[in-house]
Amino acid sequence: MPMTHRTTHPATDGTATAAGSPVRAVRAGPGVPPAALLSAVAAVLFALAAPAPAATASSVHRIPLPALMADTGGGDQLITARAPTTRATTGTVRWWQRHNGRWRQAGSAPARFGAGGLTEGGTRVQGTSTTPTGLYDLPFAFGTAPPPPGTASPYRRVGADSWWCEDNASASYNRWVAPLPPDCAAGESERLADHPTQYARALVIGFNYHRPVHGRGAGIFLHVNGKGATAGCVSVPAGAMARILAWVRPSAHPHIAIGTAYGPTALTRY
Structure with missing residues (x-):
């Protein structure tokens, strides 16, 4: 206060x-x-x-923004991705470090969101190109490029057979797979190597990841900017993505909070 x-x-x-x-x-x-x-x-x-x-x-x-939030995940590192409204496709990503109980901003960058804007993560529907709001962990990183110096997160290099299964009928729904399993249709999934710019470096956002609800959405990442709005991810410039990966420490239990400035999806609610 x-x-x-x-x-x-x-x-x-x-x-x-x-x-x-x-x-x-x-x-x-x-x-x-x-x-x-x-x-x-x-x-x-x-x-x-x-x-x-x-x-x-x-x-x-x-x-500091994290001090105003209902929850920050319990760790000492937090990424906030905030848009002005749910209709916005741009906003700001900031990353924060807690030291001796106090949050301090470690960096910031312009952000892009889904072409459909943002929506409450708990009721999101797959295929709407909306970015899910909420508080999520960051299970691992991946990329077509090598990890930047200092990267401590588990980092998977993208190969020709690296896919993200988004087929609702598959047992591997919302999972990295290599190669594509028989029950996961290629037309319903994403071959990561097909997006060398966006997936040069990325962090998996734990939305619908640990207990996947089929139909809610799959393949939500923090990744490098493409040409415009995303299909539901959060993206930042390549330099910012490299700095974030070099900064993230699994021992600090990092999370990402996605939301808006005001209203039911306000970032401070998460």
Whole structure:
């Protein structure tokens, strides 16, 4: 909560108000008309009755975003991906580090979201090109390019037979597979090597990953920008993706929170 600033008055002759704040006693000097004395007394009383200044928008803005959130995943690293509204396809990704109980921003980058905007992750429908809002873990990283120096996350190199199964009828739904299993149709899945720019480097977002609900969506990643909006992922410039991968530490239990500035999908709800 923002602190409320109170105006204090220096003590003079020990005269105090009922609230305990010392004030200067008002005395009439020789020749001071009664009207002037009453005016001075009224000014003092008005000053004492005035409310303390409210916290400004700038003071609230200085509070780190993770400190305003309902949950950050319990770790010491957090990525936030925030869009202005659910209809937006652009926004900002920031990554945060907690040290001695305090969150500090470690970096930021412009972000892109799904062509269909954003939607609540718990009710998302596959094929809508929407980015799911919510708080998710980051199971592992992958890419067609080598991991950047300093990468600590498990990193899988994309090969010719690397696929992400998105076939709702498959037992491998929402999983990396290599090669494609017989029950996973190629037309319903994504061959990762076909997207060398976007998947040069990426982090798997744990949306619908640990207990997949068929039909909710598969293959949601934080990856490198393509030519425009995504099919439901979050994307950032290549340089930012490299910095994020070099920064993420599995021992810090990193998570990503996706949401909007306001409303039912506000980032602070997650």
